[in-house]
Amino acid sequence: MGAMPDITLKEAVEFLTHSDLSYQLCGASFIQHQTFTEDTAKQEVWRLGGVPALVQLLKSENIQLQQTAAAALRNMVFKENEIKLEVESCDGLEAILTLLRNTDVTETQKQLTGLLWNLSSADALKPELIRNALPLLTESIVVPFNFWTDSNINKHIDAEVFHNTTGCLRNLSCASDKERTSMRNCTQLIDSLMTYVQTQVERGEPDDKTVENCVCILHNLSYQLEKEAPEHFTEFSIPDGSSHENMNKNSLFSPRSSKAQKEFRFPAMEEGQPEGVKCLFHRKSLQLYLSLLGSSHKEATLEACCGALQNLTASKSPVSTVMTQSIIQKLQGLSVISPLLYSANPGLQKTAMSLVGNMSRVSSLRSTMAKEVLPTVSSVLSAVTPNMIKSDSSIATACRVMHTLMLADPECGKKVLNSKLIDSLSMLSTNMSFETARKAAAVLLWSMWGQKDIQNGLKKQGMNKDTFINAVTATAYQAATSTKGQ
Template identity: 30%
Template sequence: MAQLEGNLNPFLQAMCRAQTLQFPRKRNSMVCLDSIRRDPRWRDPNLHEVISMLSHPVDPVKSNAAAYLQHLCYENDRIKQEVRQLNGVPMLVTLLDHPKAEVHRKACGALRNISYGKDHNNKMAIKNCEGIPALVRLLRKSSSVEVKELATGTLWNLSSHEPLKMVVINNGLQTLTDEIIIPHSGWKKDSVNPSKLLSAEWTTVFKNTSGCLRNVSSDGAEARQRLRECEGLVDALLHALHSAVVNKDTDNKSVENCVCILRNLSYHVHKEIPGAERFQEPHANHLMRSVGHQKKKNEPDCFGGKKAKGWKNGFMDRKYGTMDLPKRTEQMKGLELLYQPEVVRLYLSLLTCSHNHNTLEAAAGALQNLAAGHWAWSSYIRATVRKEKGLPILVELLCSDVDKVVRAVAIALRNLAMDRRNKDLIGSYALRDLVGNLPCGQQHPAKNLEGDTVVSILNTIHEIITDSPENARALIQGHAVQKLVSINKSRYSTKAASHVLQTIWAYKDLRHMLNKAGWNKSHFKVFLALSWSKSVKQGGDDITLPLMDKNQGLQTIACIPSAKCF
């Protein structure tokens, strides 16, 4: 040891002798560091010297050099870049497989700090030296909670870069599910008694892992399908959310991540799951617009009213509204759970209980996705939302001051309005709030909603009044025409506003009412100026949007706590 120390920088010699030095765990670490700094031979080692120590034959030197790099790289993009340019990243990745826990723990900590931030070159450097498989191996072999937190935190950071999403999936999806998601969710694969299942554990490692999977779930169709087919993942995520609702703990980051994953996996589920064509209904839109056009006497609605004979707890004994639910011969599991009508109650509970705006947006987005498309399950979902008294919950959220929540709820209501009974109810109870969110010409409402949100609201209004002169009449009586005409003539003119106006004018029986109010055909012409929104579809009922929060999930940790840390 003495011979090896003789070749080291004095600072590193002292680090080698002070094996009790621990960043940032022990208070005596700072005492040791102070004593080192008082040595007259002491000087700060340069970065090249620190990186060279990563390959030193003495393990304490390796671990202390890695810890020092972790400290230097904390919120310092310049140092991260220099570490990369000096080929420090491959050396740190190599140390992930080191048998000594202290060495691979500190190497992983350094990589987590290096991977944090907007410089994707650092992330690619870790990927290019097989860092992702090494992190997954470390996750499998280590029993240390701290190491698992560091490894999953690094993977979370890496997953924020688009080109690495599938790499993370290919190398670590099943491991992340088996080692972290399932055990911490409280769900057990072989349990036959749901009442005996454990509650979820909202640990840091679960938060990191769910954040990583949230990022990769937004990558595209292939990524979504891989996650849907990952054994136990959907089951565990749903169980964790049920646990959160039961325990009234719905505002934490892990719950948000879980809902976001499920929302993304629900995107285009009616097109992408194997055998989806068996459930397609080519004429479903026409069917659902016509079914239940006349409300039956004493038929209850989700906004209150009498229950008809044969109803029990909000459900009909044999009929599910106007439709029969499919008979099941075995318990649903895996990706099938994504679109079962029972999942509606979970999302509605989250919309009722949570105060986390991201969770609210994601839960509304999941319903939005599930209610889209022409297949049998979307019809069941639309009916279930009504029968579970979900429409009033969604309508109330239109009053939210959070733009993204209003947008998600508006699009969900639009898809739900494809069901004729839902359309009647939404027209009766939601039009006022929808119109209230519209700007009046150049002036925006108090909430100052974004253009995309206003377009979503207009598209929802258009769906509600299509094939429904009663809803169109209510829209006119609600003084919406003035706002629509102002939007149509303003520099923010949008096709969505003109579509609503043209649909209103197409009802000849309503023209007398319009003329009496001072409106004529000229007010319903199309005036297209600067497009308000380019990202929202203008038409079609297949409005499904994944939650692609690409910048979520980045985190860092300093080797030595400072005023900025945490």
């Protein structure tokens, strides 16, 4: 189109219901342009009753009018929750999905999937979108983009359409446990997302923007997986005489216990061609996440990969033990996880630290972890400053990880001891601004002195008992041990 017509928004809205197609197109184009360039135009069109009229135009048989109406709605609902709800209240979702189901025009698909992406951030719309949009998006876009079948061999899906769709699904995967279950059970959804990510990694494109969306969906769908999909974790064998060491309540204060642990067996992790939910915890998927951690530069992708691994190691059950064993022993994952503990991105650092914290619960692997992780955690704690209050949770986890691994391997622990670390921990233990980290730092200081090998190392560096054993550390240690049932 050429220059924008010299009309008002009120006139543009009136044009939408005009009997002449050219007027409808003029009004929709003007609204599309104005709502893209001026945020205030969105509310004005909404107040003038433009939303139902635009929804009605999605039912037009004119392709250009369909596209323009979809684009105008896409602009209008962006960051406007009330307008999103208005689209739904005038049966807009049904109109959008009907058009998407029936069109093979790429530009129309782009606008409709972009519109659905914007709508999907409204929590109130997620249940309906999962009921009605999810099956359509999966069957008509996600699967054909990744798999050729007899039914879709001639169907071309544009990369932008797929990207918009994964953006929509990323938002939907943040819904409730019921909605997560619906997404997990959606035929070929998980398989398709995994296939896309694997393909991009093999092509050397780990920073592809759609990879980020896919991994974020997989991260969200792995949340509380064992609890929400227990039927997939029944083929589990526990060796005779083995305890569930992740269930060991004394693990924080007895980190050297259960040294000799037999491996649990979980055959589903090793199946040749996993499908559906089984893809979420298969060893190939763990390897894929670790490959991305070693190759991607996108912090959101890195955080999502760490988050997926964190979810899979989060429960205090044998399943988490098996996941941890695979990550550390079979896949050598610590080499790509450990550097992320240095991240300047608070979200990424917190997720990576939580993952390491989860894995440190497996006592038989603590000595291995200590060699790889302790130097990094020590550096992180040495660099703590009083203005890092927003990282309180990450710092507390770092203290607990150091505590566990240092007592598990005192020789390795002694190598990372220095005055800068101890000064930092002492500062932390008395800084009331750090709600959880100060207590964890105090417990760590107390425990250092309580371990003979560590204490000897501290004395050799000229450090005094009062730094480690004092009213602050004693109170914190007693509170921690009573909490653990000691």
